[in-house]
Amino acid sequence: MEIHCYAAMKEKARLKEFTYEPMPLAPFDIDIEITHCGVCHSDIHLIDNDWQLSEYPLVPGHEIVGTVTDVGVGVMAFEKGERVGVGWQSGACYHCDYCMRGDHNLCPDIKATCMGNYGGFADMIRTDSRFAFAIPEQIESENAAPLLCGGITVYNPLRSFDVEPHMKVGVIGIGGLGHLALQFARAFGCKVTAFSTSPDKEDEARNLGAHYFIPLTEKGALEKAAGTLNFIISTVHVDMDWPAVLNVLKPKGKLCLVGAVANPLVIPAFSLILQQKSVVGSPIGGRMAMREMFQLAARHGIKAQTEAVPMTDVNTAVDRTRQGKARYRMVLKN
Ligand SMILES: [Zn+2]
Ligand SMILES: [Zn+2]
Numbered sequence: 001m002e003i004h005c006y007a008a009m010k011e012k013a014r015l016k017e018f019t020y021e022p023m024p025l026a027p028f029d030i031d032i033e034i035t036h037c038g039v040c041h042s043d044i045h046l047i048d049n050d051w052q053l054s055e056y057p058l059v060p061g062h063e064i065v066g067t068v069t070d071v072g073v074g075v076m077a078f079e080k081g082e083r084v085g086v087g088w089q090s091g092a093c094y095h096c097d098y099c100m101r102g103d104h105n106l107c108p109d110i111k112a113t114c115m116g117n118y119g120g121f122a123d124m125i126r127t128d129s130r131f132a133f134a135i136p137e138q139i140e141s142e143n144a145a146p147l148l149c150g151g152i153t154v155y156n157p158l159r160s161f162d163v164e165p166h167m168k169v170g171v172i173g174i175g176g177l178g179h180l181a182l183q184f185a186r187a188f189g190c191k192v193t194a195f196s197t198s199p200d201k202e203d204e205a206r207n208l209g210a211h212y213f214i215p216l217t218e219k220g221a222l223e224k225a226a227g228t229l230n231f232i233i234s235t236v237h238v239d240m241d242w243p244a245v246l247n248v249l250k251p252k253g254k255l256c257l258v259g260a261v262a263n264p265l266v267i268p269a270f271s272l273i274l275q276q277k278s279v280v281g282s283p284i285g286g287r288m289a290m291r292e293m294f295q296l297a298a299r300h301g302i303k304a305q306t307e308a309v310p311m312t313d314v315n316t317a318v319d320r321t322r323q324g325k326a327r328y329r330m331v332l333k334n
Helices: 041-048 141-148 150-160 178-187 199-208 242-247 287-300 311-322
Strands: 003-007 016-020 029-039 064-071 083-086 089-091 124-128 132-134 168-172 191-196 212-215 229-234 249-257 278-281 306-310 329-333
Touching (some): 003 124, 029 141, 029 311, 064 124, 064 141, 089 124, 132 287, 141 150, 141 306, 141 329, 150 178, 150 229, 150 287, 168 178, 178 287, 191 199, 199 212, 242 249, 306 311, 311 329
Parallel strands (some): 168 191, 168 229, 191 212, 249 278
Antiparallel strands (some): 003 016, 029 124, 029 329, 064 083, 083 132
């Protein structure tokens, strides 16, 4: 079997057609005929070798939706013809303390769908069924694909840092991650505040679930919001006035980073000590978290807002994502 895909042959290169033979079908593997694959900022970082971990040829793609076309002898969860999704993680050791607790996303032996493996900018993928997830019928494949990485990235912190319905939650950055975070925080029952440097996103942010909108372009905007929120998810990749952001938190509040800011955060110790605040981070989510996320999304009509293009236009989708022009996630369609 030959898999047809799109690969970067070197750092920052345009993607080109590429084919490969998959490894033999292992007992827990499934084959997925890919219908949709989201384009995530991490794909761009991999293509550009921003993390100095990329190996070429590199086939990006880790927001995969498609149909099961073959199953290994050990696969009990899926049958041929079922619609499934696969996100960033494609494997774990299954026996470390973290895996045993269900925190597979924290496994030291985490395997990634498109690092060390060829990913989902392709017509097929052969992958471990234990990291494939059934997609509720209420969610269209195009809107489901970005939930597999973008969605779980913002759902998991709400869940694992015990955000409760009475709380007030802020979302910094209304883009690929932020537009999903607003929807999930609203579904949790929270009062939701959107922070954005684009004042023109106010109406959209409110439609997505924000009760309040704070334009970061306004001088003193953070100061005015001081002491109002219990939990803030920051999705941005750029530097912020972090002490001012921490000042927006109530006592015991948490600032959770899911956007990978390049520069170290400079935070005065007293901004954490006096009101017992914390700065935390969160990577994707475990297998159960993924299942819960899809259930919540189906129940509350949460979906990614997408711009779909044919898989053959992969470089257009990559460019729009790299330039931050997608509203809000690009999805490739076969
Ligand atoms: Zn493990
Ligand atoms: Zn991703």
